[in-house]
Amino acid sequence: MRKISESTVRRLSLYLRYLEQSETQGHETISSAELARRGGTTSAQVRKDLSFFGSFGKRGLGYSVPALATRLREILGLKRSHRVVMVGAGRIGGALAQYPGFRQRGFHVSAIYDRDPKKIGSRWNGLVVRDIRHLESDLRKEPTDIAIVVVPADAAQEVVDRLVQAGVKAILNFAPVQLAVPRDVAxxxxxxxxxxxxLSFVLANR
Amino acid sequence: MRKISESTVRRLSLYLRYLEQSETQGHETISSAELARRGGTTSAQVRKDLSFFGSFGKRGLGYSVPALATRLREILGLKRSHRVVMVGAGRIGGALAQYPGFRQRGFHVSAIYDRDPKKIGSRWNGLVVRDIRHLESDLRKEPTDIAIVVVPADAAQEVVDRLVQAGVKAILNFAPVQLAVPRDVAxxxxxxxxxxxxLSFVLANR
DNA sequence: TTCTGTGAATAGGTTCACAGCT
DNA sequence: AGCTGTGAACCTATTCACAGAA
Known part of the structure; x- marks a missing residue:
């Protein structure tokens, strides 16, 4: 497939969200202009984004809301749910593990790990925090391709190395460091x- | 000033982080190549980014670590600390309010608001959750130009309108909606x- | 007539490459 | 010799504008 830019993918995800809203409101079709308005972009941008994947609209009419939503779910890989492991059971990790937005979009946090004995064994919304030591053996039993890393900056690279070694293919990283990963890991x-x-920059430069 | 791209600003923030590390390690100077290596970019990019603001390096030598750090803090508006109000005392809001990374970088959460009576009055790390009703009067007493919004999607626009009305000039929004704000608000x-x-897209398209 | 799909034009950001200090 | 500063070249993303289907 032609290389799709990250900004296009982000917008697709926005469009899908609006399509789902339109769907519940019972709208049959939607125009690129309407999608653009809701997504803060232009109608040409919407059409161009979609055109990378085919032509889904009807000239003079717009797009079928349910058909386009289905197609976007397909494109974004959201037809199935995704298991996600979380590493780091601090406040942010705990909050994210319970974040309803993930589950709503089909991302299911299946395990949460930490290395702090004080945290291991505690419960987050029904999920017991496990010793990071079990990471590799757990992932062997339940291969998982998405991980969320919420550990201190100085621990992040090591955790990521272990995740990659254990077969994780995509990582959402909240540690403030540049991570090194093989080219086939996102x-x-x-x-x-x-x-x-x-934001501070914008305030300072006006 | 010439329009600076958002990607440049993000990189400046990264460079500053690495300069601070170099500073504590006692390095006097640093080259664009070294900054690039740590920030996952190229030396030409580093020099170009900095060149928008002046020429801070010495040819043949590199950049003075403390001097460049100081200059970047100036550029990013970090010479002073920033008061920040948080709206939404859910799990994520609570975690963010206590996130040490904000305070370390000079962002000080001065108040947290919610409209849920069950949350109002509870304490988050010494900060009492206040009734959102007090937002305007509080901001009149203590003008604040940065807010973090961590409320449900359907409440976000209304909260943002009130923040803007009360003089807030920059908003970090965690609600999954496109927000409308006047042009002078970031x-x-x-x-x-x-x-x-x-990430799911990347996994699905390989 | 309306609104899509898409080449062409434009704008914006990144990389190159080299002159010029130190 | 080493490394910065920067115009020029390049590449990528966005916007324009219009032909063509419903």
Missing amino acids: VKTVNMAQELET | VKTVNMAQELET
Whole structure:
């Protein structure tokens, strides 16, 4: 497949969200202009994004809401649910493990690990925090391709190495470090302090 | 000032982090190549990013670590600390309010609001959750220009309107919606389910 | 007539490559 | 010799604009 840009993928995910809303409101079709309005972009952008994957619309009419939603779920790999392991049972990890938005979108946190004996054994929403020592053997029993890393910066690379070694193919990283991974593993780093700093920059430069 | 791209600003924030590490390790100077290595980019990119703001290096030598760090703090508006109000005292809001990474970078959560009577009055790390009703009067007493919004999607726009009305100029939004704000207000939306979806896309398209 | 699909034009961001300090 | 600063070249993403299907 032609290389799809990350911004296109992010927008597809937004479009899907709006399609689902339209679906519950009983709308049959939606135009690129309407999707654009809701997603904060332009109608040309919407059509271009979709055109990378085929032509799903009807000229003069727009897109069939349920058909496009189905197609986007397919494209985004959301037709099946995904098991996710979480490493790090701090406050953020705990909050994320229980975040309803993940489950709603088909991401199911199946295990949470930590190395701190004080945390191991505690419960987060029915999930018992497990000793990180069991990571490899657990993943052998239940291969999982997505992990969320919520450990301190200085522990992150080691954790990621172990996850990669154990076959994880995609990592959502909340530790504020640049991670090294093999080319066939996808990493997305979310750095919340950095987000605030970009806001601070905007405030400072006006 | 010339328009600076968001990606440049994000990288500046990374560079600063590495400079601070180098500083504690007692390094006097650092080259663009070294900064690039640590930030996962190229030396030309580092030099280009910095060049938008002036020329801080010495040819043949590199950059003075403390001088560049100081300059970046200035550029990013981090010479002073920032008060931040948080709206939404759910699990994620609570975790963020206590996130040490914010305080370390000079962002100080000064108040946290919710509308749920069950949450109002509870303590998060010494901070008492206040009734959202007090938002406007509190902000009049203590003008604050950064807010973090961690409320359900359907409440976010209303909260943001009130924040903007009360003078907030920058918003870090964790609600999965596209927010409408006046042009002089900066919004950064972090959508964690969307991040997982981009990973799911990568997994599905290989 | 309306709204899609898509080449072409434009804008924006990244990399190259080299002149110029130190 | 080493490394910065920067115009130019390149590449990627967005917007334009219009032909064509419903």
